[in-house]
Amino acid sequence: MPQAAEEPVEAAIHAIDRTGLPPELDALAPTAVEGWGRMGAQAAVIGGDNLERATEQVPLTRGMGRSYGLSSLPPASQPVVASSLHANRILRFNTESGDLRCEAGLCLRDLNRISLPRRWFTPVTPGTASVTIGGMVASDVHGKNHHSAGTFGEYVTGLRMRVADGRVIECSPQQHPQLFNATIGGMGLTGHILEVGFKMRKVPSPWIYERSERLPNLEAYLDRLLETAKDWPMSVGWVDCLNEGPGFGRGHLNLGRWATAEEAPRHDPKPKPAITIPDIWPDWIVNPPLMHIFNEMVYWSHWRSVKEGIQHPEKFFYPLDVLRSWNRMYGRKGGMTQYQCVLPHSAGRGATRALFELLKREGGVPLLVVIKDCGAEGRGLLSYPMPGVSTAIDLRITPDTARIVQRLNDFVIECGGRIYLTKDRFTTAEQYRAMDPRLERFQEVRRQWDPTLRLRSAQSVFTLGDPP
Amino acid sequence: MMKVALIGATSGMGRSVARVLASRGDALFLLGRKPEELEKSATDLSTRGPVDARVAHAPIDLADPSTFGPALDAAEAALGGLDTVVITAAMFAQQDTLEEDAELARRLLEVNFTNTIVLCEEIRRRMLAKGGGTLCVFSSVAGDRGRKPVGIYGASKAGLSHYLESLDHKYREKGLVTICVKPGFVKTGMTAGLKPPPFAGDPDDVARQVVRAIDRGTPLIYAPGIWQLVMLVIQHLPRLVMRRVGF
Numbered sequence: 105m106p107q108a109a110e111e112p113v114e115a116a117i118h119a120i121d122r123t124g125l126p127p128e129l130d131a132l133a134p135t136a137v138e139g140w141g142r143m144g145a146q147a148a149v150i151g152g153d154n155l156e157r158a159t160e161q162v163p164l165t166r167g168m169g170r171s172y173g174l175s176s177l178p179p180a181s182q183p184v185v186a187s188s189l190h191a192n193r194i195l196r197f198n199t200e201s202g203d204l205r206c207e208a209g210l211c212l213r214d215l216n217r218i219s220l221p222r223r224w225f226t227p228v229t230p231g232t233a234s235v236t237i238g239g240m241v242a243s244d245v246h247g248k249n250h251h252s253a254g255t256f257g258e259y260v261t262g263l264r265m266r267v268a269d270g271r272v273i274e275c276s277p278q279q280h281p282q283l284f285n286a287t288i289g290g291m292g293l294t295g296h297i298l299e300v301g302f303k304m305r306k307v308p309s310p311w312i313y314e315r316s317e318r319l320p321n322l323e324a325y326l327d328r329l330l331e332t333a334k335d336w337p338m339s340v341g342w343v344d345c346l347n348e349g350p351g352f353g354r355g356h357l358n359l360g361r362w363a364t365a366e367e368a369p370r371h372d373p374k375p376k377p378a379i380t381i382p383d384i385w386p387d388w389i390v391n392p393p394l395m396h397i398f399n400e401m402v403y404w405s406h407w408r409s410v411k412e413g414i415q416h417p418e419k420f421f422y423p424l425d426v427l428r429s430w431n432r433m434y435g436r437k438g439g440m441t442q443y444q445c446v447l448p449h450s451a452g453r454g455a456t457r458a459l460f461e462l463l464k465r466e467g468g469v470p471l472l473v474v475i476k477d478c479g480a481e482g483r484g485l486l487s488y489p490m491p492g493v494s495t496a497i498d499l500r501i502t503p504d505t506a507r508i509v510q511r512l513n514d515f516v517i518e519c520g521g522r523i524y525l526t527k528d529r530f531t532t533a534e535q536y537r538a539m540d541p542r543l544e545r546f547q548e549v550r551r552q553w554d555p556t557l558r559l560r561s562a563q564s565v566f567t568l569g570d571p572p
Numbered sequence: 573m574m575k576v577a578l579i580g581a582t583s584g585m586g587r588s589v590a591r592v593l594a595s596r597g598d599a600l601f602l603l604g605r606k607p608e609e610l611e612k613s614a615t616d617l618s619t620r621g622p623v624d625a626r627v628a629h630a631p632i633d634l635a636d637p638s639t640f641g642p643a644l645d646a647a648e649a650a651l652g653g654l655d656t657v658v659i660t661a662a663m664f665a666q667q668d669t670l671e672e673d674a675e676l677a678r679r680l681l682e683v684n685f686t687n688t689i690v691l692c693e694e695i696r697r698r699m700l701a702k703g704g705g706t707l708c709v710f711s712s713v714a715g716d717r718g719r720k721p722v723g724i725y726g727a728s729k730a731g732l733s734h735y736l737e738s739l740d741h742k743y744r745e746k747g748l749v750t751i752c753v754k755p756g757f758v759k760t761g762m763t764a765g766l767k768p769p770p771f772a773g774d775p776d777d778v779a780r781q782v783v784r785a786i787d788r789g790t791p792l793i794y795a796p797g798i799w800q801l802v803m804l805v806i807q808h809l810p811r812l813v814m815r816r817v818g819f
Contacts, residue, residue: 135767151761153582153584193612194615195612195615197615218619
């Protein structure tokens with residue numbers, strides 16, 4: 105309905121001008137918005153097909169809300185946020201060169217299902233396909249292929265953005281390069297990302313050739329992770345850190361590459377169906393004894409120590425996507441966070457084990473752990489990866505979690521590592537500043553384009569030290 | 573493979589319906605008001621088919637009936653005939669806004685009722701001359717009962733639903749199948765920012781339901797289906813109750 109789409113947006117903007125807060129009208133009733141860790145806020149969401157209009161007066165744009173903490177929530181003093189979800193068209197896709205341009209709200213899952221039958225794939229994918237392309241830029245996502253391909257930002261050729269003074273501009277490595285570099289991994293704080301141009305990657309077939317290995321402890325796992333990096337373009341693994349004693353850190357290492365046309369089945373992979381987890385769980389369902397049993401089952405489900413063969417791409421890249429809204433398993437009140445940090449190689453081989461020992465001393469329970477090696481640092485000023493070992497630990501939120509995260513942060517700072525803003529909820533501004541010397545440069549570029557820091561998020565207030 | 577012209581497919585449910593049709597390889601032609609939006613949606617749909625079928629477009633303005641003939645000519649010429657037309661375009665505004673703005677209300681009634689029927693009549697003549705076809709038009713559950721929050725908009729849709737039913741009764745035997753879609757609350761750009769009520773639908777699910785109805789020739793569908801039950805209850809509420817409640 106071309107005419108219809110405009111009315112609610114118009115009404116919303118005027119109402120916010122008048123009061124600073126969404127009014128009592130139904131049309132603007134604040135709705136609950138939350139991050140993936142279920143930390144929520146009340147905010148008016150301005151959507152619509154026309155993202156350029158929706159972003160006229162708001163401090164932040166959000167996509168699918170898959171960042172874990174406060175990244176996709178507006179600052180508490182200005183509870184209004186634009187949603188990119190209806191701006192989801194492909195504007196150009198050259199199937200000769202792989203050049204693609206799309207609106208920022210395009211869902212990666214949609215793109216994959218369109219591009220794979222044409223033998224193209226996104227050059228970098230995170231561990232879920234429930235993300236928008238705009239969000240992939242803002243988080244400068246990395247994937248199983250980080251050690252061989254870098255972050256998503258390396259492939260971005262241009263961005264159309266609404267910057268803080270209201271102008272809509274084009275930026276790229278050639279045009280406004282500083283703004284461009286700050287926007288890659290800039291958590292949406294440098295401007296609203298409206299359109300994204302990037303280079304897709306040609307694949308020989310739509311299937312994956314996977315090798316998985318069962319490994320008996322953390323050291324064996326880390327050795328194999330680093331050893332296999334030169335032969336396998338993609339790798340990641342699951343690690344059981346609830347197991348005490350010699351089996352601590354046992355796990356599965358999943359290695360992969362695109363299957364050649366000869367190896368691959370003739371037919372294209374069918375989309376994997378997903379079931380939606382209902383929102384009915386008490387807070388204690390995901391608990392250590394249960395996860396112990398779960399880990400035991402997962403570990404031994406890999407009966408042969410090595411498995412090799414053709415794998416469905418969605419199963420390889422997005423194993424958890426078959427459970428839609430799995431974060432609901434953590435209960436309606438509690439919520440969860442993921443502690444993800446990268447420890448540089450200079451911190452030594454033992455650093456990862458030391459991180460877990462510290463976590464255990466502080467009373468944290470590592471429910472689910474994923475460990476991956478990172479390659480070179482990208483161009484994004486706040487981009488997460490650096491050469492080293494990246495560890496992601498799912499934690500249930502308890503009254504102790506903030507303290508635990510801050511203790512772990514102290515250790516990470518000591519090692520010269522850093523945390524991933526997209527997953528973080530509890531890192532203080534003081535700690536982040538100590539952790540990331542690039543922050544100063546980032547804030548400089550931001551101030552240049554946005555002297556009063558109009559564009560903010562709840563996270564930039566809490567973790568980057570913005571005014572409330 | 574169907575040859576489908578879509579009016580209003582650049583956004584909302586029209587966009588979703590067009591994507592379902594494109595993904596299974598139907599030949600599409602887009603009609604709408606804004607050339608740059610049409611161009612963007614045409615490119616988007618071109619990439620969603622199993623083969624890179626080029627989707628073309630032409631202008632039409634529901635506020636201006638003189639555009640109807642040339643628009644349909646362009647669609648027929650590009651597709652080599654037309655066997656299905658889907659109309660999702662319409663105007664929407666809140667009841668309070670319409671009560672304050674008489675000109676807006678007049679325009680909405682003209683677009684949603686008078687001109688939409690004029691367009692359907694033009695399509696009817698063309699399709700019957702070629703032996704038939706399918707005409708799928710989006711009306712609304714708002715037309716099922718006189719309700720406080722959707723008086724004027726609802727009236728335009730009530731009239732349209734009435735017309736669509738009679739069209740189907742009169743011409744189905746001659747080959748013209750008419751499908752009236754009554755969407756309930758669906759989470760699209762039009763309703764973004766509104767608090768979704770219970771039973772709010774997802775546009776992609778609704779689109780699949782609509783395409784199924786087109787394939788089967790179902791004359792009337794509620795989308796999502798649960799709204800049929802909801803409206804059945806609302807239609808049978810006594811006036812006394814309707815006067816008191818706010819919906």
